[in-house]
Amino acid sequence: MACKAGRSLLCISLVAVLLLVETATPHGQAYAIDCSARCGYRCSKSGRAKMCLRACGTCCQRCGCVPPGTSGNENVCPCYANMTTHNGRHKCP
Numbered sequence: 001m002a003c004k005a006g007r008s009l010l011c012i013s014l015v016a017v018l019l020l021v022e023t024a025t026p027h028g029q030a031y032a033i034d035c036s037a038r039c040g041y042r043c044s045k046s047g048r049a050k051m052c053l054r055a056c057g058t059c060c061q062r063c064g065c066v067p068p069g070t071s072g073n074e075n076v077c078p079c080y081a082n083m084t085t086h087n088g089r090h091k092c093p
Helices: 002-024 035-042 049-063 078-082
Strands: none
Touching: 035 049, 049 078
16 A cells, blocks of 8 residues: 555646746746846847847747847747747747
8 A cells, every 4th residue: 555655646746847947947847047138139139129128038938048139040949930829920030
């Protein structure tokens, strides 16, 4: 009886640890980036800075990355490059 209880406790503990790891890191990345700083630079030349920062921040949190530079370079972060709006338009600046 003690073995079964020990195994179930081990299983529950393992599931709890895996859930914590998965929810603590975006898409399995082992580190967090400073989205506000990266998006601030990414949107620095935008004509609509507030809208750019809002979209970039959402994309950064979901993907865990922001392409370098103020535009382009999206091949560095495929998740960021492929995210679209409900209307099918490119979401991330």
